[in-house]
Amino acid sequence: MKSPRSGLGILLSHQKQTGSEDFKSSQTPRNLQPIQKVSHLSQHSTMSNTRKLVSAERQTIMITEENDLLDDYLPERQTIKNIYQQLQQRCQILDTLITVIGGKDFIHNLKSQSTLTKIYELLKSISITLQQSAKNEIELGFKLRELEKKNIQYSNMQLKQNKLSDKNQSLQNVIETHSSKKHQLLEENSKLQRQLNSEKKSNQSQTKRVQALEKRVEFLLENDINQALNPNDKLRQSLNELLKENEFIKRDLENKKQELERVNGKLNQYIQVVSRLQKTIDNMKKKHLEPGERDSRKSIYKKDDIDLLINFKIPTTLDFRVVSQKIFIQTCVNELQEKGFHLFAQHMFSMTQDQQKDYLAIVCDQLISYKEFAERLNQFQYSVEQFQLCATFDELIFQVNRYLPQIFNCESVKLWLIDGMNGTIYSQLQNRSEIKALQHKGQIAEVFRLKMALNIAHAQQKPLYYKMQNQEVPEYVKNALLIPIYSETQDKMVRGVLEISNTENELFTFDEEYFGILVSYQLTHVIQRLIDIHSWNITKKYRGMMLDSFYELMLVKTRQEFTRKVKLFMSQIFGFSQVAFYFVEDEKLQDYTGEETRTFELNYGLAGMVAQKQQKLIINDVKNSTYFNQAVDIVSILPIFAQPILNKDGKTVAVIETVLKSKLRVNLEKDQLLSPSDGLLGMEEQLTKQLTSFVELLAAAITNIKF
Secondary structure, three states, rough: OOOOHHHHHHHHHHHHHHHHHHHHHHHOOOOOOOOOOOOOOOOOOOOHHHHHHHHHHHHHHHHHHHHHHHHHHHHHHHHHHHHHHHHHHHHHHHHHHHHHHOOOOHHHHHOOOHHHHHHHHHHHHHHHHHHHHHHHHHHHHHHHHHHHHHHHHHHHHHHHHHHHHHHHHHHHHHHHHHHHHHHHHHHHHHHHHHHHHHHHHHHHHHHHHHHHHHHHHHHHHOOOHHHHHHOOOOOHHHHHHHHHHHHHHHHHHHHHHHHHHHHHHHHHHHHHHHHHHHHHHHHHHHHHHHHHHHOOOOOOOHHOOOHHHOOOOOOOOOHHHHHHOOHHHHHHHHHHHHHHHHHHHHHHHHHOOOHHHHHHHHHHHHHHHHHHHHHHHHHHHHHHHHHOOOOOOHHHHHHHHHHHHHHHEEEEEEEEEEEEEOEEEEOOOOOOOOOEOOOOOOOOHHHHOOOOOOOEEEEHHOOOOOEEEEOEEEEEEEEEEEEEEEEOOOOOOOEEEEEEEEEEOOOOHHHHHHHHHHHHHHHHHHHHHHHHHHHHHHHOOOOOOOHHHHEEEOOOOOOOEEEEEEEEHHHHHHHHOOEEEEEEEEOOEOEEEEEEEEEEEEOOHHHHHHHHOOOOOEOOOOOOOOOOOOOOOOOOOOEEEEEEEEEOOOEEEEEEEEEEOOOOOHHHHHOOOOOOOOOOOOOOOOHHHHHHHHHHHHOOOHOOOOO
């Protein structure tokens, strides 16, 4: 069939006016499945395949219309409907185009094969355009939904930013208030500091005046001017005035000292307030730091607040109980301290219900915690009173092992003391049976070596101590807190260790460490008191022995018996086995040791020289001494001590020689109290001083005895 040229003109003009303008105007379709690609058709089947393409396209649009996915995007439903209407208009245009092409008149008007090819290419380009439009609509739909989500997130972030800005502004106001208050306190502190310095200067000048006046008064009183003067003398009047002025200045000085103490107390209070305010400001700043920045300023508290065992001093405050809590609890407690109950309650009631519950739980927990802490402190005070009543070390160990487990909430507490004579430590079991352990092995040995306390979490990895039985038996515990018991000397020797073991927690808390320090200080005083008492008893014992020896010497009738008694008492009291005793008669030395009396001239040996010069003498090396005489003096590698015995008239009546030992018997007994490495225990006296006291008793006895 051939068609005229007018049919093709109608088709092209209709395409230009309707179809192509519509396709060009709708380049943003939405959410439509792609149209199936049109396959290559032959020239004879062009019309039918074109109809199939349009019908398939229509079915795809209808399926898209009836798809339930539209219900999931309700806000975009209206936009999708508009796009669907545009697609329907396109389908209508295509139907019109197919109608025109499929008509009989059009088919007859076609004259050449090239015209059909052009029509086929035109339809194929229309199909490709529709497919590309569907893809663009799908991509634009996705982009639109993402854009809407971003808009929602942006609006939420904007609201959150506004809330944070308001909160930040309120916190800035609080910080400015605290900063102004801090500056005021610092200014007041500087004023008080200046006042304190001026008071110190005034105090120094007043002290100088008092000292000058006291010197003047002492000069007048030493020269007895007060007694020699007449009552109406001007010097006497001036002296009385000076005395009155001196008393007045002393009273004024005492008042100034009391006022200074009050100022110092007030200054300490202000320092604590400033410290709490600084902590609050730092806490507020820490809340707005990034995680990386927070690590660089880990803690705003001093190490003294948490390093209890390292410092090992009784803290002046209980800040360690706050520091050991979480940051939120610390903030809550600090607010309660700074604002007081009423302001804190108002601030709490302005919060949400969940925040109120959290704050109320913290306050109740802290109240219960401090109540338990106070009860444990009361038990500790009662225990200290029981420790003060102990008269022996064994009784002290028993009382410590009995009362302290309740305070530390643990299974066992043992007080280990040093047995200085054999290098071991000893304690007691619950049945009061003694237990001994090695001092140089186990974790307890680390306390003696390091001279510091240890809080051990996993103590079962290493023996706590090695018990001494037939063989060394290692003892293990779950966890342990080892507290050293120091001496009161400056070198801080460790006299014992308080073993606190097997608590319910993995590690002993700050409260247990605090009570451990308190117990250590109290036990140090109690042990020193027991040492002083025992040392004084030992000293009294040997002084009593000296007085008893004097009483027995007064009953002696002969010189031989007197000589024998002197040597016996020197051995019993001082532990001297080598003693030489000579009577001085007719300018000669008389030895009554044996049955026969031996006589020596005064120019013989160390004893004769001491009798002549009437001075005591010590010779470190007798073999190299020019005064030594083997027939008279004691032969020993130890130093020799010789002392004359004088009567009331200052005449030499006897001479005594003895060997000086490094330890007297009285000192040996005192050393058994605790470690021999300690310096002075109780009342110590020099060896020569004790010998001199005994020689004075011998002189009194010889003077009063008539042989």
